[in-house]
Amino acid sequence: MKKQTEAFVSVALIAALLIVLFVLERVIPSTSMLFTVLKKGAIYALVAVSMNLLNGFTGLFSLGQAGFMLVGAYTYGVLTIPVDQRANVYMYYDGGLIQFALHPILAIVIAGIIAGIFAYLIGLPVLRLKSDYLAIATLGFAEIIRAVFQWDKLGPLTNGSNLLRNYPSYKSVLFYFAASGVCIALIVLLINSTYGRAFKAIRDDEVAAEAMGINLAHHKRIAFVVSSFFAGVSGALLAMYQTSIQASMFKSAMTYEILLIVVIGGIGSITGSCISSFLFIILSEWLLRFLDSELVIGGFKVPLLRSGFRKVVFSIIIMIIVLFFRQGIMGTKEFSVRGIYNRITGKGRKAQKGGAADE
């Protein structure tokens, strides 16, 4: 299959997906669970891919994602609440410090940038650490960020431990898909660039990468800042989706959810993260809801089903995956039009050989 055909088919598939979503929005009432799940799935897909960039492609085991999402969400909320609403939202802080409102799209970008700046500063000390120590340190920083944002003294800026609300948000599921899609495409471009190759080299063997002349500190910092930028963007999208923000939402449990998505999808697979993100959200928000409510069939009360049982089931799923399916859904492979085509036609293996230096 030619490259052009492949690109054409990919674009056609994306267009078809957007059209289907567009039609669905016209047909199904907007309160349907389907849209909730799709929006949240798109947001989690982005943050999962951003985490995969660090954990899967650069080999930096970081658990700070929820912290950077929090920074993004707060930045978005603080910058977009309409001026006439501020007295109402910041009722305990005399209307707050900031007295202007930005366009939502601009605020989303700034949300990413602020998260990136936080990442840069945190990265200065933290990126010297390796493996588990890095995970502990980033997790700690995420918790510190959460505590600081709730600090009363910062109230005029962050509204302390009170809700941020009344900011503008887009309702259409198309917006979430478009925003998340563009961001993921940017990450894919980065991973396929020479920088991306250097990231993978660092992941595979730091010493050898350094001997090749790859500046470890510089590349790790780039991966960390870029990943946090997109975590910040997804935080802003999440703020939009939830219509109100409170720091207590962004606990480490959220990071573990994202980590779970990355592991289920396959560490080192972008499409895996996307697929498993939707899968996870659909299951946890929708299909497995019934586990949390008591069920009585003909006078017989089904055992175990009660509030919180959903979490138990998820814990068991995690254990099964870690024990038996460490590769996740996709391993390090990617879902692609070419891959499907090759599978159907039985080509591929042969086509790959022989084409030595033709890139």
Next chain:
Amino acid sequence: MSNILEVRDLSVSYGGIQAVRGISFDVPEGQVVTLIGANGAGKSSTLRSIVGLVKPAGGSILFQGEELKGNPTETIVRKGITLVPEGRRVFVNLTVQENLRLGAYMRNDDLLKDLNWVYDLFPRLKERNWQAAGTLSGGEQQMLAIARALMSRPRLIMMDEPSLGLAPIIVQGVFDIIREINRRGVTILLVEQNANMALKAADLAYVMETGRITMKGKGSELAENEEIKAAYLGKARK
């Protein structure tokens, strides 16, 4: 003949432990020079300090008359020195070609010519171009590690124990390649425990013991030296 590399009074310490205690040696341009010695003699530390992976405690390292000490690895690689690290250390999850391209990371010109150059040298790698490096055999991985280092177009290539953990017949192949690379104009500094092979291949040889250079001479001469025979070649005195 001019020296491409001149090391003077080089010392390397790891937190108080002196691994290299003020050694001096020369690498003449276009030759194969070997540094032999037992485990812990400080051979690897010498190479690592030349390429900037560890900071030397003292002394000087002159490459084509320029002081290298204190430069980061990226600068040193750009100037034309590469290290083939001990234990191969290929990027196992990347394809052979990606590995090769990473070897040329410090360059941004066209790589096609160099790719073809190393494929010509290692036809096996061309066959395995799209395979993940981790699926190659030990010998092939060693070839890939050498080929990867060549991609930076070095004037001087330093190899740390290229024969480590390889079957004798494969070791022979590695040394054939080393000679072939040298014939194509690349100067080679070779660190080996396999003194027998290294001395045969080398124009000039240095013997290192506990951080010091204790002997120097032509490869063929040292191979005949009784002390060396007894200590490193496993041959009893006659």
